[in-house]
Amino acid sequence: MKLVFAIVHNDDAGKLTDTLREHNHQFTLISTTGGFLREGNATILIGVEPDCLDDVFALIKSSCVTRTQFVNPMPPVMEPGELYLAQPIEVQVGGATVFVMDVERFEKF
DSSP states (O other): OEEEEEEEEHHHHHHHHHHHHHTTOOEEEEEEEOSSSOOEEEEEEEEEOGGGHHHHHHHHHHHOOEEEEEEOOOOOOOOTTOOOOOOOEEEEEESEEEEEEEOSOOOOO
């Protein structure tokens, strides 16, 4: 058995979980926060038999799309009286970061 960790943007999480449910994959959804943009993410844990791993990857790829958005960067630490005008920057969001781990033992009670 394999354990898939899929870290996805909040906007993609609903579509992915619906798709996983439609294909009879059991999962656990954890709300998380990204480190760079400090935006909401979802970490989805999926237990998968090795022969179904490619199917789960295809579902993740079809549900989690990469797109661009403009964000305001965090202001730097400044001295009193200094003026900082933040310029929005364009960044890529969405998609998925996926980790796969071997599961030595699995039991469901």
